[in-house]
Amino acid sequence: MKNIIELKNLHKVYATGTHALKGIDLEIKEGEFCILLGLSGSGKSTLLRCLNRLIEPTSGDIIIDGIDVVAAKGKQLRYIRRKIAMIFQQFNLIRNLSSLTNVLTGKLGYSSLVHSLTFPQHKKDTKIALENLKRVGLKEFAEKRTRNLSGGQQQRVAIARALMQNPKVILADEPVASLDPATADSVMRYLGELNKKDNMTVICSLHFLSLARKYGTRVIALKDGKIVFDGTPKEIDEKRFKEIYGQDAEEVEIR
Amino acid sequence: MKKENKLKLNIQAILTDLLFWIYIFGCASFLMNHWFEKVIPNNFVVIFGIVVGLITFILGISVGRKVFLPTIKTDRKWHKTFWGWSVFFILLITFVVGWNLVEVDLYKLFAKFRNAGGIMGGIFNPNTDIFVLCLSALAETIYLALLATVFAIPLAFILSFFAARNLMPRTFLGNTVYIIVRTIATVFRSIEAIVWAIIFSVWVGIGPFAGMLALMIHSIASLTKLYSEQIENIDPGPVEAIKATGASTLQTWIFAVVPQIISPYLAFTIYRWDINVRMATIVGFVGGGGIGLLLLQQQQLLRWQNVGMIIWLIAIVVWIMDMVSAKVREKLQEM
Numbered sequence: 373m374k375n376i377i378e379l380k381n382l383h384k385v386y387a388t389g390t391h392a393l394k395g396i397d398l399e400i401k402e403g404e405f406c407i408l409l410g411l412s413g414s415g416k417s418t419l420l421r422c423l424n425r426l427i428e429p430t431s432g433d434i435i436i437d438g439i440d441v442v443a444a445k446g447k448q449l450r451y452i453r454r455k456i457a458m459i460f461q462q463f464n465l466i467r468n469l470s471s472l473t474n475v476l477t478g479k480l481g482y483s484s485l486v487h488s489l490t491f492p493q494h495k496k497d498t499k500i501a502l503e504n505l506k507r508v509g510l511k512e513f514a515e516k517r518t519r520n521l522s523g524g525q526q527q528r529v530a531i532a533r534a535l536m537q538n539p540k541v542i543l544a545d546e547p548v549a550s551l552d553p554a555t556a557d558s559v560m561r562y563l564g565e566l567n568k569k570d571n572m573t574v575i576c577s578l579h580f581l582s583l584a585r586k587y588g589t590r591v592i593a594l595k596d597g598k599i600v601f602d603g604t605p606k607e608i609d610e611k612r613f614k615e616i617y618g619q620d621a622e623e624v625e626i627r
Numbered sequence: 628m629k630k631e632n633k634l635k636l637n638i639q640a641i642l643t644d645l646l647f648w649i650y651i652f653g654c655a656s657f658l659m660n661h662w663f664e665k666v667i668p669n670n671f672v673v674i675f676g677i678v679v680g681l682i683t684f685i686l687g688i689s690v691g692r693k694v695f696l697p698t699i700k701t702d703r704k705w706h707k708t709f710w711g712w713s714v715f716f717i718l719l720i721t722f723v724v725g726w727n728l729v730e731v732d733l734y735k736l737f738a739k740f741r742n743a744g745g746i747m748g749g750i751f752n753p754n755t756d757i758f759v760l761c762l763s764a765l766a767e768t769i770y771l772a773l774l775a776t777v778f779a780i781p782l783a784f785i786l787s788f789f790a791a792r793n794l795m796p797r798t799f800l801g802n803t804v805y806i807i808v809r810t811i812a813t814v815f816r817s818i819e820a821i822v823w824a825i826i827f828s829v830w831v832g833i834g835p836f837a838g839m840l841a842l843m844i845h846s847i848a849s850l851t852k853l854y855s856e857q858i859e860n861i862d863p864g865p866v867e868a869i870k871a872t873g874a875s876t877l878q879t880w881i882f883a884v885v886p887q888i889i890s891p892y893l894a895f896t897i898y899r900w901d902i903n904v905r906m907a908t909i910v911g912f913v914g915g916g917g918i919g920l921l922l923l924q925q926q927q928l929l930r931w932q933n934v935g936m937i938i939w940l941i942a943i944v945v946w947i948m949d950m951v952s953a954k955v956r957e958k959l960q961e962m
Contacts, residue, residue: 424871454873464868468886477882481873488878530868537872 373401375435376541376573377423382432384418384597392418394597396432400575400590402540405567407588407605408577409616414594416577420543423575424456425449437540454481457534459563461546463526467519471510471529474518475501478536504532508562524555531562542566544576548583556580560587581608640691644684647691647717649676654720661727683709690714749931750938757933761921761940768917769944771835772903775842780896783847786812787854788880793866794858808851815848820906821913828914838915842903853895854888861887894956901952905945 377400384393392415400406408416421427423434425441434441436452444452457478465474476491476498483491491497505511508528518526527547534542544563548556564587566572578584584591585605593601593608593616601612608616652675656667683689688709705711788794790808795801823841831837861884869883911919918941925933 426867426871450873450875452873453871456871458868458871460864460868462864464862464864466865466869466883466886468889477869477874478872480869480875480878480882483878485875485877488874489881533868533872 373403375399376402376437377575378433378435380433380435382419382422382434383430384415384422384427385430392597393422393429396597396599398592398599398602400573402573403567403571404573405564405587405589406573406575407584407591408575408594409579409581409584409591409601409608410577410594411617415597416594417545418597419594420458420545420575420577423541423543424453424458426458450481454537455539456541456543457537457539459527459530459534459542459544459547461549463518463523463530463550465518465526465529465533468517470515471505471518471521471532472498472501472514474529475504475532475536478504478533481537501532501536504535505529507535508532522555523551524559527551527555527559528562531559531566535566539572541573541575544574546577546579549579556583557586563587581605581613584608636695640689640695641680641684643691643694644680644689645677646680647689647713648680648683649673651713651717651720652676652679654724657724658720658727683713745929745931746934749933749935751935752932753936753939754930754932755936757936761918761937764918764921765940765944767835768838768907768911768919769904771839771915771917772842772900772907775839775846775903775907776896776900778839778843779846779850779899783850783854784892786847786851787858788884790851790855791858793861793863794880794884809855812848812851815844816852818845820845820910824910824913824915833914833916833920835916838907838910838917838919841910841915842906845906846899846903850895850899853899854892857888857891857895858884890959894959897952897955897959901948904948908941 377398379396379398382393382396382398383391385391396415396419408419410416418427422429423436423441425444429442432442437455439448439452441449441452466477473491479491479497479501480488487494502511502514505514508531510525510528510532513521513525513529518529521529542563547563548559551559560576560583563574563576567574567587576588585608588605591601591603591605591608592599593612595616601608601616649672652672656669656672659665659667680689680691684691690710690713693708693710705714786808789804790812792805795805820841823844824838827837827840828834831840865883865887866879869879874882907915907917908919908922911917911921912923914920918937922934922937922941925937
């Protein structure tokens with residue numbers, strides 16, 4: 373398998389002086405399901421957002437699918453972004469719009485301005501959007517405003533929006549942190565399915581080891597902006613866990 | 628850095644003290660002139676102010692020190708301190724000067740009520756014959772307010788995006804555009820609609836068109852500010868999410884920003900129309916046409932019954948507008 377993501381000596385220093393990433397070197401192969409572990413503030417979100425340049429890295433190289441992300445500008449940056457879908461802890465849907473319109477926004481990277489303003493007229497896009505909603509089990513919610521959906525349903529709409537991008541990589545920033553355990557597992561199941569069936573590479577930050585063991589093929593742990601562990605989920609025992617989360621941490625089980 | 632800060636605070640304290648005492652002596656000189664017709668030269672006022680200000684600062688008992696350099700013991704009650712008494716004194720002298728400048732005269736207020744008899748009589752006995760004439764002037768006022776609002780909406784809508792800090796990138800170009808739009812909006816807003824009406828009544832002639840232009844300019848400036856504050860308060864999450872799909876900047880604005888602001892925008896706009904109807908009356912007084920102009924004419928002709936009729940109509944329209952706009956805004960909030 374070839375590397376789909378390569379990071380070399382990636383640094384991020386915020387304007388406030390916080391050194392969030394201190395030289396990350398990382399290679400991720402196509403089709404991996406990477407779990408990012410680490411305390412809040414360890415740099416997980418910053419790392420994920422550097423990958424699609426929602427945050428500008430301070431120095432270092434990012435190569436995704438053979439394209440230099442750091443150097444990309446304008447059209448090329450749009451081209452890279454549409455190949456990298458992102459899922460957020462707070463779902464980040466447009467709450468006043470219907471699920472269908474929210475899913476259609478996943479197509480924005482492919483569409484001209486005029487095309488995107490006339491989405492409802494484009495039968496092909498609408499058809500694909502409905503198929504994606506069906507895939508996450510929400511076809512009958514297409515016309516409903518997303519503000520009226522439950523957390524789990526909103527996150528599934530967000531997954532459908534990601535699917536609309538037809539991405540090679542999915543970045544998930546604590547996608548289940550705002551959900552109850554049962555819903556969390558169902559959302560992770562959808563991500564796992566995309567990883568296995570559609571061969572999408574997933575990088576997902578989490579706090580639950582049980583979910584990491586169930587869905588991850590690889591675990592990368594961050595502490596203070598550095599990688600402190602890189603291996604398989606099975607390798608994380610109590611000692612390693614305490615190294616990542618500090619001596620006082622106790623593993624919380626959710627199934 | 629500590630040292631620089633201390634120097635800055637000291638300078639602020641001294642300047643405060645100097646201005647404080649120059650102001651007090653200025654007031655004293657005004658009162659001397661007003662009551663005893665004794666003229667105190669201005670440079671005496673300034674010199675006395677500077678001297679007393681410096682002395683109090685050096686002695687460490689001044690207001691400037693109290694505000695900027697908290698070195699004075701703070702547990703003492705204000706009336707046991709020098710700064711406390713000087714603040715009391717400056718408030719007292721300000722009030723006395725104000726009373727004299729405004730020419731407050733309680734005798735006139737109570738003893739000369741008879742002078743207002745004409746207008747009061749007019750209000751309680753309005754001339755209903757001019758009802759139809761008034762209605763046409765009133766329609767002029769309402770429609771000019773409406774047009775001013777309608778024309779202002781698209782311009783303010785577009786400008787507001789450039790006046791929103793969270794949408795303008797922190798590059799040289801982004802900052803420049805932001806500052807220019809913000810500054811123009813602030814300056815235009817701080818010039819009252821009545822001043823704009825004077826300008827436009829000279830420009831395009833007295834009449835409703837001048838009034839419309841005046842209200843439009845003022846509405847653009849103030850809606851731009853209100854709208855852009857609304858944009859600054861949006862949830863940044865969806866903006867991030869739409870950006871991440873590979874959307875262009877314009878697409879991000881349309882899909883992530885606009886849906887979040889549309890209902891507060893409508894609420895503000897209706898509120899603005901409500902304000903514009905009220906301002907249209909005032910603007911009419913200085914050449915903006917409509918009911919305001921009619922009111923001015925009738926008042927100058929001393930036709931108090933007509934004036935009474937007009938006042939009633941204005942009050943009713945403003946009252947109705949107020950209720951309707953409150954109801955609509957309430958409904959929009961629920962949306």
